[in-house]
Amino acid sequence: MTENKSLYDLGLEYETAAVTVKERIDKKTKQLNALPDSICSREAYVLKSELNTLYSEYRQAKNTAEYLKKYYSPDGIVAWGGVLF
Numbered sequence: 001m002t003e004n005k006s007l008y009d010l011g012l013e014y015e016t017a018a019v020t021v022k023e024r025i026d027k028k029t030k031q032l033n034a035l036p037d038s039i040c041s042r043e044a045y046v047l048k049s050e051l052n053t054l055y056s057e058y059r060q061a062k063n064t065a066e067y068l069k070k071y072y073s074p075d076g077i078v079a080w081g082g083v084l085f
Contacts, residue, residue, distance in 0.1 A: 008068065008071075021058040
């Protein structure tokens with residue numbers, strides 16, 4: 001049987017996922033910076049493409065985490081389509 005979780009707990013899971021993605025971003029950035037010809041090589045292109053995807057995943061996880069953690073928060077007001085601060 002699965003455990004019932006609150007939206008806040010789910011937000012914490014998204015936050016943990018964002019940290020994991022950020023670690024991957026840092027690793028890929030170091031790889032890119034270590035390339036001798038990081039501007040126009042095929043490997044640099046692949047790394048930059050992967051970084052674009054990872055940045056998108058990171059931002060999406062952070063936004064979702066913030067939204068879920070504030071959903072039932074007494075200091076956050078939830079409106080149609082998002083959280084008002």
